[in-house]
Amino acid sequence: MSKIKHKIAVISGKGGVGKTLVAINLAMGLARNNRTNKVAILDADLTGPCVPKMLGLQGKKWVVDQTGYAL
Ligand SMILES: Nc1ncnc2c1ncn2[C@@H]1O[C@H](COP(=O)(O)OP(=O)(O)OP(=O)(O)O)[C@@H](O)[C@H]1O
Ligand SMILES: [Mg+2]
Numbered sequence: 001m002s003k004i005k006h007k008i009a010v011i012s013g014k015g016g017v018g019k020t021l022v023a024i025n026l027a028m029g030l031a032r033n034n035r036t037n038k039v040a041i042l043d044a045d046l047t048g049p050c051v052p053k054m055l056g057l058q059g060k061k062w063v064v065d066q067t068g069y070a071l
Pocket of ligand 1: 016
């Protein structure tokens, strides 16, 4: 985490209010408008299917390079 320059947390005290949707739209917007830095997203609900489902990545394998970064 120390290597990550800027971190944005999307949190709420309630479930099902749109955290994942907001986080995905935020990440996509930042990635599109930023060619210099890499943008990543981590859902604290590690076993939840929401992020891959919303990004259309369900069923795909997680591929990382030699440094551990996701491709
Ligand atoms: N602004 C919105 N308008 C309509 N539907 C929305 C909106 N934001 C989220 N939803 C829908 O509400 C549902 C819950 O959204 P989401 O999964 O993003 O919430 P969450 O807070 O991350 O939930 P969880 O606490 O389970 O992780 C999803 O089906 C999503 O498509
Ligand atoms: Mg969620």
